[in-house]
Amino acid sequence: MSAFSLARFLAIARKEFVQMRRERLTFAMIVGVPILQLVLFGYAINTDPRNLPTAVVDHDRSAFSRSLVQAVVNTGYFRIVAAPDAEGDAERLLERGDVQFVVVVPPGFARALQRGERPAVLVAADATDPSATGNAIAALAALGGAALRHDLDGALAPLAPAPAPIEVRVHRRYNPEGVTQFNIVPGLLGVIMTMTMVMMTAFAMTRERERGTFESLLATPATPFEVMTGKIVPYIAVGFVQATIILGAAKALFAVPMLGSLALLFGCLALYIAALLALGFTISTVARSQLQAMQMTFFFFLPSMLLSGFMFPYRGMPGWAQALGEVFPLTHFLRIVRGVLLKGNGAAETWPHVWPIAAFMLVAGAVAMLRYRRTLD
Amino acid sequence: MESVIDVRGLTKRFGARTAVDGVSIAVREGEILGFLGPNGSGKTTTIRMLCGLLRPDAGEGTCLGLDIVRDAYRIKREVGYMTQRFSLYEDLSIEENLDFVARVYAVPRRREAVDATLAQLGLGARRRQLAGALSGGWKQRLALAACLLHSPRLLLLDEPTAGVDPGARRDFWAKIHALAAEGMTVLVSTHYMDEAERCHKLAYIASGKLLVTGSAQEVVAHSGLTTYVVGVPGGSERALAGLARALEAEPAVTVVVPFGTTLHVSGIDAAALERVRERRVRDGGQRWTRIEPSLDDVFVRLVQQAKDADA
Ligand SMILES: Nc1ncnc2c1ncn2[C@@H]1O[C@H](COP(=O)(O)OP(=O)(O)O)[C@@H](O)[C@H]1O
Ligand SMILES: [Mg+2]
Numbered sequence: 001m002s003a004f005s006l007a008r009f010l011a012i013a014r015k016e017f018v019q020m021r022r023e024r025l026t027f028a029m030i031v032g033v034p035i036l037q038l039v040l041f042g043y044a045i046n047t048d049p050r051n052l053p054t055a056v057v058d059h060d061r062s063a064f065s066r067s068l069v070q071a072v073v074n075t076g077y078f079r080i081v082a083a084p085d086a087e088g089d090a091e092r093l094l095e096r097g098d099v100q101f102v103v104v105v106p107p108g109f110a111r112a113l114q115r116g117e118r119p120a121v122l123v124a125a126d127a128t129d130p131s132a133t134g135n136a137i138a139a140l141a142a143l144g145g146a147a148l149r150h151d152l153d154g155a156l157a158p159l160a161p162a163p164a165p166i167e168v169r170v171h172r173r174y175n176p177e178g179v180t181q182f183n184i185v186p187g188l189l190g191v192i193m194t195m196t197m198v199m200m201t202a203f204a205m206t207r208e209r210e211r212g213t214f215e216s217l218l219a220t221p222a223t224p225f226e227v228m229t230g231k232i233v234p235y236i237a238v239g240f241v242q243a244t245i246i247l248g249a250a251k252a253l254f255a256v257p258m259l260g261s262l263a264l265l266f267g268c269l270a271l272y273i274a275a276l277l278a279l280g281f282t283i284s285t286v287a288r289s290q291l292q293a294m295q296m297t298f299f300f301f302l303p304s305m306l307l308s309g310f311m312f313p314y315r316g317m318p319g320w321a322q323a324l325g326e327v328f329p330l331t332h333f334l335r336i337v338r339g340v341l342l343k344g345n346g347a348a349e350t351w352p353h354v355w356p357i358a359a360f361m362l363v364a365g366a367v368a369m370l371r372y373r374r375t376l377d
Numbered sequence: 378m379e380s381v382i383d384v385r386g387l388t389k390r391f392g393a394r395t396a397v398d399g400v401s402i403a404v405r406e407g408e409i410l411g412f413l414g415p416n417g418s419g420k421t422t423t424i425r426m427l428c429g430l431l432r433p434d435a436g437e438g439t440c441l442g443l444d445i446v447r448d449a450y451r452i453k454r455e456v457g458y459m460t461q462r463f464s465l466y467e468d469l470s471i472e473e474n475l476d477f478v479a480r481v482y483a484v485p486r487r488r489e490a491v492d493a494t495l496a497q498l499g500l501g502a503r504r505r506q507l508a509g510a511l512s513g514g515w516k517q518r519l520a521l522a523a524c525l526l527h528s529p530r531l532l533l534l535d536e537p538t539a540g541v542d543p544g545a546r547r548d549f550w551a552k553i554h555a556l557a558a559e560g561m562t563v564l565v566s567t568h569y570m571d572e573a574e575r576c577h578k579l580a581y582i583a584s585g586k587l588l589v590t591g592s593a594q595e596v597v598a599h600s601g602l603t604t605y606v607v608g609v610p611g612g613s614e615r616a617l618a619g620l621a622r623a624l625e626a627e628p629a630v631t632v633v634v635p636f637g638t639t640l641h642v643s644g645i646d647a648a649a650l651e652r653v654r655e656r657r658v659r660d661g662g663q664r665w666t667r668i669e670p671s672l673d674d675v676f677v678r679l680v681q682q683a684k685d686a687d688a
Contacts, residue, residue, distance in 0.1 A: 211464075211466075211467065212460065212462040212463065212464045213464045213465065213466055214464075215430065215460045215462075215464055216458070216460055216464035216465070218430055219428055219429075219430060219453060219456075219458045219460075220453065220478075220481040220482065221450065221453045221454045221481065221482065222481050
């Protein structure tokens, strides 16, 4: 064994530093990822989301019902975004995911209250993601005791002491027991796909480049579009196999309900996979090596995961983070998969989340096509 | 006969560096053009421009009668391009590689074509072996077979025999000459002078500039060199190296190239070189024999000339 040479060590360390600096992407990862994480964890993530969109159906339309709604808003957890006349309309808003809560004030609420009959206020919550609704529901429960107390002074003062003057009846929809896995496991389907699909296609091209086979491929008459689709389609099949395994495990291990049409789900899945593969292909036209491809995949994966509503409630994020989140296919796919499996959503409720994925795919595909030609130059 | 390759003033820049500078090449049908030059002189870049893989920054011309810029896509179908680096898929089997190529080029009666190629190569029994497991010589045979599968009319071969054993090289050249006899046009880059002598025509490129083109005899005659083999019977290697330095210092000597235990000494001014010879032979122990300059002598001289012109 030869002795350790400080000079040799320094020479190597120096070389590594130079190489690292030259590899701009590595540098971007080194600096970018911590900043990205700080920003996302520090500002964007909120496990106690407030101002959740809520629809109110007020059948009573009295001073008392208005006061009640005001009390609900005052908890800070609810933001009234719709006041439909019919409960059916409110239901649809809930199904589509436009609102997280529906508050229904029954007819004759004021009268019942004045008679001390403890009228019930019905609250339906979209509990798909239990952590998004938990605190809000707790605040509602407390409301039963505190709200309206000051409205009941004077002649009605004797009614004010306990028991609470109204009853708040909460229905947790879609995931009544608040089982976290019901939310997480379907989400995992989207997350795993994001990781594997993007990376696999990204590698498929960079591997060609690294091994020198790309030049021959480019010398053949194959067009860029042929190459792209030829590389993407096999992975769609891979994606379907993966999805089947994950869904099988979701059912067998976690007993995740599957209310909607699996055909619809797999249709959306095909689109989702194609979007991810198009992105992977784009990465592969930019990345010079497999390492770069891997880094770029993570660059996409990380914000996907953090901003899509997978790890943290989407509605807990500030507006800018939500806007950013809308870009990622995972965000939309999560809504689709949770909607179809847990809510039994059909094509109509699913469509609003389908086209953003399609748009993403078209843009990624177009960028890939534009980049592809110039590759040897 | 019409030129299969006919390009003028091809130029390619990478950033500030001009990799290929105003190269003009004409090759007729059935001709074998040897493309020579040191590493980094621009051979690969030129070949890539010919088959549409790189877009020239300047220059124009045709390959197989098709414009190299406008019809790059159509040229690809008609050309067999063998890359410098082995570029078949090492993780595919021999047969899978050939099958892939045949499919991409839409070779008619694909299965038969692949089988015929396998039989010709003598690889029928090893068809399921991974291409990556082949030796250098076999990889080269396979790569050549792959770029012949779609019956191209022009072959562009980039250092096809680098790192290949002499047996495989001999087979390779026999094959190239057989193809050329049937009308195939071939442009082949190489470092080997013995291979250069097997070509109908030569083009020598250095630092991106084409220094000379023509047949081996033309190139030699054109150089105007007078060459002697100089030996020191019984002399050591040290003595030979010392002699080389001493001869290089002579104004009449333009190039000294070591050849085994002898030196090739060349000059432009034959009379002046003759005087050096007389003096040297008289002073001691050296044997000077007049020979035809070899291609090596000529090319070393050309590179020197180009350097002097630059300086
Ligand atoms: N894609 C490229 N980008 C930048 N420089 C390149 C590229 N390809 C070749 N070069 C440079 O152009 C010059 C000519 O290279 P090349 O054509 O490969 O030479 P040869 O094949 O004769 O060895 C070299 O200096 C090389 O570094
Ligand atoms: Mg080369």
